[in-house]
Amino acid sequence: MSAATPTIALVGNPNCGKTALFNALTGSRQKVANYPGVTVEKKTGRLTTPAGRSLQIVDLPGTYSLRARSPDEEITRDVVLGRLEGEAAPDLIVCVADATNLRLALRLALELKRVGRPVMLSLNMMDIARKRGIEIDADRLARELGVPVVSSIAVRRGGIDALLAKIDSAVANLPVAGAASWQVPDAGELRGGQHEADRLLRIVVRRSGERDLGTARADAVLLHPVAGLVILLAILFIMFQAVFAWARPAMDAIAAGFTWLGALVGAAPLPDLLKSFLKDGLIAGVGSVIVFLPQIVILFFFILVLEDLGYMARAAFLMDRIMGGAGLHGRAFIPLLSSFACAIPGIMSTRVIDDRRDRLTTILVAPLMTCSARIPVYTLIIGAFIPDRDVWGFVGLQGLVMFGLYAAGIVGALSVSFVLKRLIWRHSVGEPFMLELPDYKIPQARSLAIGLWTRATIFLKRAGTTILSMMVLIWVLASFPQPPEGATEPAISYSLAAMIGSAIQPITEPLGFNWQINVALIPGMAAREVAVGALGTIYAIDGGEGAAEKIGQIVAGQWSLGTALALLAWYVFAPQCASTLAVIRRETGSWKWMWVTFFYMLALAYVAALITYQVARAFGGG
Amino acid sequence: MSSKPTIALGDARVGFRGRIEALAVEGAGIGLPGPELERRLIELGFVEGADVELLHQGLFGSDPIAVRVAHATIALRRREAMAILVSAEVPS
Numbered sequence: 212m213s214a215a216t217p218t219i220a221l222v223g224n225p226n227c228g229k230t231a232l233f234n235a236l237t238g239s240r241q242k243v244a245n246y247p248g249v250t251v252e253k254k255t256g257r258l259t260t261p262a263g264r265s266l267q268i269v270d271l272p273g274t275y276s277l278r279a280r281s282p283d284e285e286i287t288r289d290v291v292l293g294r295l296e297g298e299a300a301p302d303l304i305v306c307v308a309d310a311t312n313l314r315l316a317l318r319l320a321l322e323l324k325r326v327g328r329p330v331m332l333s334l335n336m337m338d339i340a341r342k343r344g345i346e347i348d349a350d351r352l353a354r355e356l357g358v359p360v361v362s363s364i365a366v367r368r369g370g371i372d373a374l375l376a377k378i379d380s381a382v383a384n385l386p387v388a389g390a391a392s393w394q395v396p397d398a399g400e401l402r403g404g405q406h407e408a409d410r411l412l413r414i415v416v417r418r419s420g421e422r423d424l425g426t427a428r429a430d431a432v433l434l435h436p437v438a439g440l441v442i443l444l445a446i447l448f449i450m451f452q453a454v455f456a457w458a459r460p461a462m463d464a465i466a467a468g469f470t471w472l473g474a475l476v477g478a479a480p481l482p483d484l485l486k487s488f489l490k491d492g493l494i495a496g497v498g499s500v501i502v503f504l505p506q507i508v509i510l511f512f513f514i515l516v517l518e519d520l521g522y523m524a525r526a527a528f529l530m531d532r533i534m535g536g537a538g539l540h541g542r543a544f545i546p547l548l549s550s551f552a553c554a555i556p557g558i559m560s561t562r563v564i565d566d567r568r569d570r571l572t573t574i575l576v577a578p579l580m581t582c583s584a585r586i587p588v589y590t591l592i593i594g595a596f597i598p599d600r601d602v603w604g605f606v607g608l609q610g611l612v613m614f615g616l617y618a619a620g621i622v623g624a625l626s627v628s629f630v631l632k633r634l635i636w637r638h639s640v641g642e643p644f645m646l647e648l649p650d651y652k653i654p655q656a657r658s659l660a661i662g663l664w665t666r667a668t669i670f671l672k673r674a675g676t677t678i679l680s681m682m683v684l685i686w687v688l689a690s691f692p693q694p695p696e697g698a699t700e701p702a703i704s705y706s707l708a709a710m711i712g713s714a715i716q717p718i719t720e721p722l723g724f725n726w727q728i729n730v731a732l733i734p735g736m737a738a739r740e741v742a743v744g745a746l747g748t749i750y751a752i753d754g755g756e757g758a759a760e761k762i763g764q765i766v767a768g769q770w771s772l773g774t775a776l777a778l779l780a781w782y783v784f785a786p787q788c789a790s791t792l793a794v795i796r797r798e799t800g801s802w803k804w805m806w807v808t809f810f811y812m813l814a815l816a817y818v819a820a821l822i823t824y825q826v827a828r829a830f831g832g833g
Numbered sequence: 834m835s836s837k838p839t840i841a842l843g844d845a846r847v848g849f850r851g852r853i854e855a856l857a858v859e860g861a862g863i864g865l866p867g868p869e870l871e872r873r874l875i876e877l878g879f880v881e882g883a884d885v886e887l888l889h890q891g892l893f894g895s896d897p898i899a900v901r902v903a904h905a906t907i908a909l910r911r912r913e914a915m916a917i918l919v920s921a922e923v924p925s
């Protein structure tokens with residue numbers, strides 16, 4: 212055996228459980244969800260087999276063939292064929308198949324055999340196959356295919372033992388590289404392969420054709436032309452109501468905790484400047500952002516449940532015509548829906564879109580979808596200005612406004628893509644939409660918990676790094692220079708922050724922004740939540756005793772309704788997230804598209820805020 | 834193959850059951866070039882002899898459609914489904 216660690220690649224159709232297997236094999240926590248196209252990158256992990264061998268495992272985007280029609284599938288092709296610079300082809304290919312849906316996987320397995328590397332077939336999701344009474348003659352299949360075949364259950368303890376043993380024995384005597392006879396298959400070859408796969412299927416599988424009963428029943432309602440759309444809307448609506456209604460008690464508790472902490476520091480025998488730094492800079496600033504953790508967790512809970520259930524692909528089906536009308540590719544829906552959580556994974560997942568222009572359009576509009584970082588800003592302003600009462604007896608008005616803001620983001624994204632595709636590029640409307648609809652699965656508590664935990668730690672890490680460092684900066688700006696002796700105005704009016712804020716005033720005056728908002732917007736370019744923290748710090752220094760929960764009241768007292776609404780409108784569109792811009796640059800491979808995104812969003816934000824403020828003022832809200 | 838009467842799957846109604854007789858991509862897809870469309874359809878399992886059932890359709894223009902092909906459910910647009918020629922299952 213060679214000295215280098217053998218590499219094993221996991222290859223298979225989308226959604227067959229490759230990443231779940233990868234996680235089980237390597238102990239990683241890569242994202243697993245029940246829709247095709249979750250993994251869009253190559254991920255590498257290590258595994259020590261029961262026999263003590265050290266192996267490198269590679270997880271890859273799912274694909275139906277090595278033909279590679281989209282950027283994510285190109286990654287799979289290049290890894291399998293060893294085309295990546297400095298990397299040999301994998302020493303062993305584990306072709307992963309969904310045992311309940313073998314047909315397309317067998318064709319892929321036949322294609323993979325031609326790559327000239329050793330292949331092994333893993334029949335995954337065996338638990339579901341057994342439950343549905345599907346019987347597969349694995350020995351016969353192995354003989355017919357000429358490759359080892361093994362069963363696996365990626366999501367159960369002990370479910371990969373057989374796979375591990377087979378890998379061990381395969382790696383023990385790896386052959387020298389065979390002749391690669393893979394070539395881009397034409398229709399005739401693909402057809403021949405599928406016919407051969409169908410023949411195998413008839414020999415080795417009993418009872419495979421029936422639809423999953425639960426899925427059939429659920430789809431009768433969820434994919435109903437009218438009821439399906441109504442339910443989709445209702446789900447989104449409930450989601451945003453819940454973000455408000457359920458999070459309240461937890462948020463109040465966190466806010467109270469920070470207030471207590473602030474009071475503790477306030478009473479401590481410390482120099483005034485240090486006291487102000489801890490209390491106004493750190494506790495009021497970072498605290499006012501961390502308060503929103505419960506809302507973020509609730510939002511992610513909904514998204515994760517929908518993803519694990521298998522609803523996402525259905526939502527894409529229901530929305531296809533509406534998205535298509537705006538010039539968006541059918542596969543754009545899931546990336547856009549993931550952007551509700553954060554635009555960064557949303558933009559990454561556009562790799563499943565084959566056409567370059569379609570992909571670019573989706574990337575450009577993804578940041579308009581309301582990401583979770585906007586929640587703190589929206590909640591702060593809504594909480595301060597929108598009365599907490601019910602309309603029509605059962606719908607919270609605050610949640611309704613929140614829903615409206617989400618809707619504004621969606622309408623914005625659809626309009627921009629419409630303008631791009633139909634008016635500027637005049638792109639042919641030929642994008643096909645072809646998507647496998649997976650069977651529904653009951654989400655597993657464990658994977659939900661891991662998903663939520665991952666999300667919560669990312670949020671807290673951001674609060675501890677980006678947001679914290681911005682808060683320090685803001686505190687310095689807002690505290691220096693110190694007021695001269697015998698100053699009559701509040702200390703902060705003499706600070707750098709006030710100077711900067713007032714300098715920009717002429718530009719933002721028509722939007723109704725005051726200098727405090729101006730100052731918050733600049734560091735807010737780093738991350739949207741920073742603006743809330745910055746306001747927390749500025750008003751804390753300004754007013755003396757502001758803690759996280761107080762900014763709402765202060766803001767309500769100092770801003771006009773027009774200003775508040777204009778700031779909301781600004782945040783629907785503004786490109787206030789440096790990481791998103793960086794990802795756009797990386798994924799499009801050009802600075803140009805990053806700047807295009809930045810400036811078009813800035814322009815939209817300015818115009819939207821301007822109109823909002825001026826209209827509000829005309830109605831007496833200025 | 835047989836000379837059964839065929840219709841395009843893109844013209845079928847919900848509840849239609851049948852079998853794929855041929856793929857006729859010439860001039861079918863306005864979007865993709867014919868040979869590419871053909872390969873994609875085959876990769877998703879639309880080959881001659883496969884059983885199909887039209888399960889669901891969208892609200893606007895009855896588009897897209899969800900089709901059961903042998904063991905999988907695939908969503909696609911009627912325009913692409915025009916390339917799939919199917920014969921109706923003879924009611925027994």
Ligand SMILES: Nc1nc2c(ncn2[C@@H]2O[C@H](COP(=O)(O)OP(=O)(O)OP(=O)(O)O)[C@@H](O)[C@H]2O)c(=O)[nH]1
Nearest residue numbers: 226227228229230231244248249250273336364365
């Ligand atoms: N019951 C059961 N569920 C499984 C098993 N393996 C995977 N799943 C579930 O199947 C779904 C898809 O799993 P993933 O690992 O994301 O699939 P993938 O092949 O990586 O998909 P892509 O990255 O989209 O190509 C998830 O909901 C998993 O929880 C299994 O062996 N048994």
Ligand SMILES: [Mg+2]
Nearest residue numbers: 229230249250
């Ligand atoms: Mg995956």
